[in-house]
Amino acid sequence: VILPCVLQKYVHQSQSLSAGEQEFVLRRKQVVQKSLNKLGLTCTLDMVPHIALLGSGGGQRAAVGLMGSLFQMEKDGLLDTVLYLGGVSGSAWSMATLYSDHQWSTNMDNAVSRLSKPGIGFTDVLIFLAKRAKDGHFSLTDIWGVLTSGFIMKQLDVRSLSEDGTSITNPYPIYSTVNKNCLQHDSEKGKWFEMTPHQAGFIDLGLFINTPNLGSRIHGAGSDVKGPELDMVTLQGASISLSARNTNSAKQRNVIIIITFILCHEHCCKGHQLTMFCLIDDKNWELNDILLFMFLEDVRVPSCIRVKEFLQLIDAGVMINMPYPPFLGEKRDTDLLIALEYGADETFRVRDYAAKLKKPFPKLEEKFLKEKDWPRPCYVFKGKKKEPTILYMPLFNRQNCKDENEFKAKMKEFSTFQLPFSQQKIEFLLETVKANMKYSKDTLLREIAKAVIRRHIKASDGVPVSI
Numbered sequence: 001v002i003l004p005c006v007l008q009k010y011v012h013q014s015q016s017l018s019a020g021e022q023e024f025v026l027r028r029k030q031v032v033q034k035s036l037n038k039l040g041l042t043c044t045l046d047m048v049p050h051i052a053l054l055g056s057g058g059g060q061r062a063a064v065g066l067m068g069s070l071f072q073m074e075k076d077g078l079l080d081t082v083l084y085l086g087g088v089s090g091s092a093w094s095m096a097t098l099y100s101d102h103q104w105s106t107n108m109d110n111a112v113s114r115l116s117k118p119g120i121g122f123t124d125v126l127i128f129l130a131k132r133a134k135d136g137h138f139s140l141t142d143i144w145g146v147l148t149s150g151f152i153m154k155q156l157d158v159r160s161l162s163e164d165g166t167s168i169t170n171p172y173p174i175y176s177t178v179n180k181n182c183l184q185h186d187s188e189k190g191k192w193f194e195m196t197p198h199q200a201g202f203i204d205l206g207l208f209i210n211t212p213n214l215g216s217r218i219h220g221a222g223s224d225v226k227g228p229e230l231d232m233v234t235l236q237g238a239s240i241s242l243s244a245r246n247t248n249s250a251k252q253r254n255v256i257i258i259i260t261f262i263l264c265h266e267h268c269c270k271g272h273q274l275t276m277f278c279l280i281d282d283k284n285w286e287l288n289d290i291l292l293f294m295f296l297e298d299v300r301v302p303s304c305i306r307v308k309e310f311l312q313l314i315d316a317g318v319m320i321n322m323p324y325p326p327f328l329g330e331k332r333d334t335d336l337l338i339a340l341e342y343g344a345d346e347t348f349r350v351r352d353y354a355a356k357l358k359k360p361f362p363k364l365e366e367k368f369l370k371e372k373d374w375p376r377p378c379y380v381f382k383g384k385k386k387e388p389t390i391l392y393m394p395l396f397n398r399q400n401c402k403d404e405n406e407f408k409a410k411m412k413e414f415s416t417f418q419l420p421f422s423q424q425k426i427e428f429l430l431e432t433v434k435a436n437m438k439y440s441k442d443t444l445l446r447e448i449a450k451a452v453i454r455r456h457i458k459a460s461d462g463v464p465v466s467i
Contacts, residue, residue, distance in 0.1 A: 012199065015206045015331055020165060020198035027168040028083055035080035039445065041452050046459040049335040049451035052084035052327045052388075053171065055091025055342070057317030058395075059416035060152050062090030062342035064426055065395055067115060068433035069340050070098075071108040076441055079105050081448055084332065085171040086323035088316040090342065090416075092175050097153040102167040115426050119154045128156055152420050162212045165197025173197065176323040180312040183319060185304035188356045192325045193313055203326055204357060205302075317343065324350045327388065328359040333458075334388040335451040338444070340433075341394040343416075360386040368392075374404040378440040380447060389454075391440075391447050399439055400432055 012018070017025070029048040036043055053073075055066040066087065073079040087095045097114070098104045104111055120128075125146055149156050164173050175195040179202075182190040189204040201208030316323065321343040327334045354361035362381040377399040383389040401407040414421075414429065421429075437444075 012201075012208045012210075013206050014208070017331060018196075018198040018208070018210075021172065021196060024165055024168065024172050024198075025083060028172060031080055031168055032083055035077065036448070036452065038077060039081070039448070041449055043452050043456070047452055047456040048083075049448070049455040050084070050333055051082050051336045051338065051448065051451060052086055052332070052334050053082045053338045053340070054323050054327070055085075055087040055094070055340050057089030057091065057315065057321045057416075058343040059090045059418075060093075060421050061395070061414045061416065061429065063093040063152060064115060064421070064429045065342040065433045066091045066094040066340065067098075067108075067112050068430040069437055070105070071112050071430070072434040072437035074105060074108045076437065078441070078444060078448075079108075082171045082338070084174060084327065084334070086174045086176065086326060088176050088321065088323045091323075091340075093148055093153050095173055095175065097149075097155060097157065099164040099170065099173060100155065100157045100159060103169050105170045112430065114154055115430075116423060117154055119152070119420070120149070120156055124156075160212070161195060161200075162197050174323065174326050176316045176326060177313045178316045178319045179305070180314045180318075182302060182304035185302060187302035187304060188353060190302035190305045191319060192316070192353075194326045203331075320350045320353060322350065324361075325353065325359075328354060328361060330386070335383075335454045336447055337388050337390045339390055339392045341392060360388070362387045362390055374398060374401065374407045377436060378443050380443065389447060389451070391444060393436060393440055395429075395433065395436070397436070400435065 029045055032048050032051075033043060033045055036048065053070075055069075056062055058065070070079060073082075085095060098111055101107065101110065128146055146156065161175075164170075173196065177193050177195070178191050179193055185191075190202065192203055194200065194203050196211065198211055199208040200211050322339055322341065324337070324339075326332065327337055348364060351361060351364070353359070360383070362383045364381055365379060368375070368379050368381075375394045375397050377393065377397040379390075379392040381390040381392065396407050396410045401410060414425065
């Protein structure tokens with residue numbers, strides 16, 4: 001198959017930040033700088049640390065937990081020190097909801113109050129799904145997305161992800177999912193998939209397409225037809241789905257859950273061997289009318305991608321229940337990761353991932369490994385050299401559980417898989433995470449100050465400084 005060279009302009013192979021993210025980060029740093037100065041941490045722009053706030057998976061427990069944590073950080077004047085916000089599964093639900101307000105980080109009262117409002121009516125949900133089916137944009141992903149958005153997050157927001165990369169009032173959002181086909185495969189590079197307002201793709205392969213082009217048609221003649229971009233209802237569905245099924249129905253298309261790859265080994269564009277990945281319409285398998293996903297030149301593709309007819313992107317929590325991967329390494333060069341743990345799984349499975357891909361990750365304290373069944377409210381894992389420091393904060397801990405048995409009872413009471421929480425449970429979780437943030441405020445301030453020093457040392461070519 002000979003492909004037009006016009007496809008090259010849509011796909012990027014790089015381990016660097018996109019131009020859009022670079023511009024956003026530079027502008028967001030000005031907000032962070034002002035926030036640090038208010039906290040008594042006077043610094044220049046090049047001393048602004050790269051701080052990422054990470055929300056774990058954990059269903060509605062994580063969704064509500066992240067809302068409460070962000071609420072308290074705003075009240076304590078700490079939220080504007082955050083450059084990035086990353087989420088998987090339940091935390092991603094909250095993120096998708098939050099960014100519907102371009103000023104959400106200055107008005108967390110409004111975001112939290114939405115949790116107390118009635119959910120979307122069942123009739124409205126059915127009407128929404130019927131419209132999706134009629135438009136040909138209906139899949140299992142939509143069902144999960146509508147149930148999550150309507151009954152848990154209590155809104156149906158069809159804005160696109162690319163709209164969330166404009167307001168520097170908020171941290172830069174990064175959503176994560178994983179490639180199901182590669183989970184049992186030796187290659188780690190085909191597993192983790194990130195979505196940002198500017199690009200989406202495989203972070204460890206360095207393969208990305210501009211986010212607004214997800215859904216666009218690229219015809220054989222090279223003409224472009226703008227298609228429907230991924231919306232936040234679909235994204236929330238992708239964040240929870242644990243399985244995917246393919247269909248040839250003329251009225252169904254899986255936009256994120258199912259991505260089809262076509263491998264082309266012909267020569268064009270000055271004789272280079274090319275491999276093209278494309279997201280195609282289930283109802284139309286013609287190469288001249290494809291939904292472009294990715295184009296790759298001279299890169300070895302893992303067999304778990306290459307030999308599979310479908311690529312399935314599912315809940316990242318099945319691999320690592322905390323979105324560490326986008327924030328490890330030189331690409332985003334993070335100094336401090338604030339890891340808010342709302343899940344029940346072992347989030348530090350990331351150590352195996354980091355070791356296989358030689359990603360910098362700090363050593364865990366022995367006492368933490370011994371205490372994980374009844375953890376302390378806060379742990380600091382100090383990063384050395386290129387390793388980020390991790391401030392790890394579990395939801396249930398020795399501050400709010402008297403012993404190991406109560407810890408287990410709380411995790412069971414607020415288990416991931418259950419019907420939407422009662423208002424009483426929501427309020428309990430909100431107050432719990434607010435108390436956690438208050439308890440750890442001094443530790444958080446201390447680590448932010450250390451992150452400023454660390455960034456200054458980097459900017460000074462490794463020369464120690466004091467502030």
